[in-house]
Amino acid sequence: DIQMTQSPSSLSASVGDRVTITCRASQGISNYLAWYQQKPGKVPKLLIYAASTLQSGVPSRFSGSGSGTDFTLTISSLQPEDVATYYCQKYNSAPRPFGPGTKVDIK
Amino acid sequence: EVQLVESGGGLVQPGGSLRLSCAASGFTFSSYEMNWVRQAPGKGLEWVSYISSSGSTIYYADSVKGRFTISRDNAKNSLYLQMNSLRAEDTAVYYCAPPAYSGYGWGQGTLVTVSS
Numbered sequence: 583d584i585q586m587t588q589s590p591s592s593l594s595a596s597v598g599d600r601v602t603i604t605c606r607a608s609q610g611i612s613n614y615l616a617w618y619q620q621k622p623g624k625v626p627k628l629l630i631y632a633a634s635t636l637q638s639g640v641p642s643r644f645s646g647s648g649s650g651t652d653f654t655l656t657i658s659s660l661q662p663e664d665v666a667t668y669y670c671q672k673y674n675s676a677p678r679p680f681g682p683g684t685k686v687d688i689k
Numbered sequence: 690e691v692q693l694v695e696s697g698g699g700l701v702q703p704g705g706s707l708r709l710s711c712a713a714s715g716f717t718f719s720s721y722e723m724n725w726v727r728q729a730p731g732k733g734l735e736w737v738s739y740i741s742s743s744g745s746t747i748y749y750a751d752s753v754k755g756r757f758t759i760s761r762d763n764a765k766n767s768l769y770l771q772m773n774s775l776r777a778e779d780t781a782v783y784y785c786a787p788p789a790y791s792g793y794g795w796g797q798g799t800l801v802t803v804s805s
Contacts, residue, residue, distance in 0.1 A: 583751075616789035618734070620734075625784070625794070625795050625796070625797060625798065626734060626784075626795060628789055628792065628794065632789075637792055638792060667733075669734050671736070671789070673789050673790075676739055677736060677748065678724065678736040678739060678748075679736055680726075680733060680734040680735065682733050683734070
């Protein structure tokens with residue numbers, strides 16, 4: 583089965599910083615990769631699908647890239663409301679695991 | 690407005706059973722594959738099961754295979770998860786999740802607690 587890994591597991595950055603989170607699949611998954619944001623105590627929210635397609639209503643400071651096995655989620659200018667845990671997920675075939683998550687907070 | 694409303698969670702003893710339901714509205718439910726995803730307290734997201742739009746293709750995570758059964762009723766716009774032989778490690782909030790490409794959000798989830 584394909585495994586999903588994420589790095590780092592957590593990060594602390596200043597408001598306005600550029601933040602990059604990496605997700606890696608153990609085998610190629612083309613662009614069948616989604617990113618979710620989960621704020622404390624809230625339901626996960628879809629940010630990006632098809633590796634780079636921004637979900638409607640998501641701020642343009644979020645972007646995704648990659649294909650095959652290596653993917654990145656970038657926040658171009660970190661805002662206080664971006665404090666959350668971010669998960670990647672493959673969705674092209676079964677099983678459909680999530681990555682372990684990356685916790686982002688403000689320095 | 691797209692809505693997914695999960696129900697059926699609760700407290701159950703180890704070895705017991707529960708049936709979760711997810712009522713969908715605001716979109717053409719029958720056109721979309723669906724998933725169940727769970728999150729144990731303080732832990733990350735875990736994909737549990739998938740069902741195709743027609744119900745003809747089904748997948749399970751190894752952790753629930755043989756114990757859980759996913760199903761759907763497109764006439765009732767509903768998704769189900771029959772959970773048998775429940776274990777303490779099945780304690781989690783269970784979410785009904787549409788496919789990522791749909792752009793639709795998740796429901797609020799239903800809490801399942803397995804404890805004696």
